[in-house]
Amino acid sequence: MFVYEEDVxxxxxxxxxxxxILYPTDTVWGIGCDATNELAVSKIFALKKRVDTKAMIxxxxxxxxxxNYVADNNLQIFDYIKGIHKPTTVIYHKAKNVATNLVAGxxxxxxxxxxxxxxxxxxxxxxxxxxxxxxxxxGYPTPLCFADISLDIKEGVQYVVKHRQEETNLQMPSxxxxxxxxxxxxxxxx
Numbered sequence: 001m002f003v004y005e006e007d008v009x010x011x012x013x014x015x016x017x018x019x020x021i022l023y024p025t026d027t028v029w030g031i032g033c034d035a036t037n038e039l040a041v042s043k044i045f046a047l048k049k050r051v052d053t054k055a056m057i058x059x060x061x062x063x064x065x066x067x068n069y070v071a072d073n074n075l076q077i078f079d080y081i082k083g084i085h086k087p088t089t090v091i092y093h094k095a096k097n098v099a100t101n102l103v104a105g106x107x108x109x110x111x112x113x114x115x116x117x118x119x120x121x122x123x124x125x126x127x128x129x130x131x132x133x134x135x136x137x138x139g140y141p142t143p144l145c146f147a148d149i150s151l152d153i154k155e156g157v158q159y160v161v162k163h164r165q166e167e168t169n170l171q172m173p174s175x176x177x178x179x180x181x182x183x184x185x186x187x188x189x190x
Contacts, residue, residue: 002076003074003163004125004163005160005168006024006162007023007118007162007163008092008118008121008125010121010159010161011023011126011159011161012125012126014158014159015032015126015130015157016034016035016041017041017158018033018034018037018039018040019033019040019043019157019158019159020032020033020040020043020044020047020156020157020158020159021033021158021159021160022135022153022154022157022159022160022161023118023119023122023159023160024116024118024119024146024163024164024165025059025087025114025116025119025132025160025162026087026112026114026115026116026119026165026173027087027096027172027173028134028135028142028143028144028171028173028176029125029134029135029143029145029146029171029173030059030131030132030133030134030135031044031047031048031125031131031132031133031134031135031153031157032059032131032133033130033131034096034097034099034126034128034130034131035058035098035099035102035128035130036101036127036128036129037099037100037133037175038099038101039119040099040131041056041099041101041102041131042101044056044109044131044133045101045151047137047156048059048133048136048137049137049138049139050137050138052101052119055065055102055103055104055106055108055110056102056110056132056133057110057111057112057131057132057133057174058098058102058109058110058111058112058113058129058130058131058132059111059112059113059114059119059123059129059130059132060112060113060123060129060158061095061113061114061119061123061133062112062119063081063082063113066111066113067108068093068096068097068130069092069095069096069097069098069109069111070092070093070095070096070109070111071093071094071095071096072092072093072094072096077090077092077179079126080114080177081184082143084106084139085173086174086175087112087114087174087175087176088089088112088174088176088177089107089110089111089112089176089177090109090110090112090176090177090178091104091108091110091176091177091178092108092109092110092111093106093108094107094108095107095109097099100130100133103112104147108178110176111129112132112174114132118161118163118164119132119189123179130171130188132174135149135153136149136150136153137150137152137153142173143169144171144172145167145168145169145171146166146167147162147168148166173189174189175187175189175190176188
């Protein structure tokens with residue numbers, strides 16, 4: 001069995017047990033867990049030493065899955081997603097079917113449709129969204145490659161993906177956008 005398949009299988013086992021994984025995404029390396037498991041999400045807040053009022057992103061493999069996790073469907077957002085090429089996270093109003101500690105105070109949720117094949121395969125096999133938050137302690141710089149991730153983070157998760165660890169090209173976090181009540185696009189992070 002190839003490392004890729006072994007990684008997917010090991011991640012699935014960890015996610016099903018409510019454990020944390022460290023994995024490559026279409027942006028930076030992420031700390032992940034089952035986005036529907038409140039206890040697992042709490043473990044990420046504790047590992048990152050992050051206040052639990054600061055929202056985290058969830059990854060989906062397909063655009064059609066958005067309606068499973070968002071009650072307010074703005075068609076304008078779907079048109080926007082189709083036209084973007086850079087990894088972009090969209091903040092949606094009225095989250096549903098996710099861990100309550102992932103939902104922001106205004107009932108919104110940040111979702112990115114991943115273009116990374118490893119993430120897509122993992123999400124498809126798992127059948128649920130996966131949390132994706134940068135692999136750093138809160139307040140510290142975001143690691144731009146695996147080698148930059150601190151030992152605290154690597155030792156604080158139950159499984160570290162082997163796939164793509166050797167890559168040294170620097171990755172950047174996603175753009176973040178949302179729409180206001182009047183339908184105007186707001187760019188939070190370009």
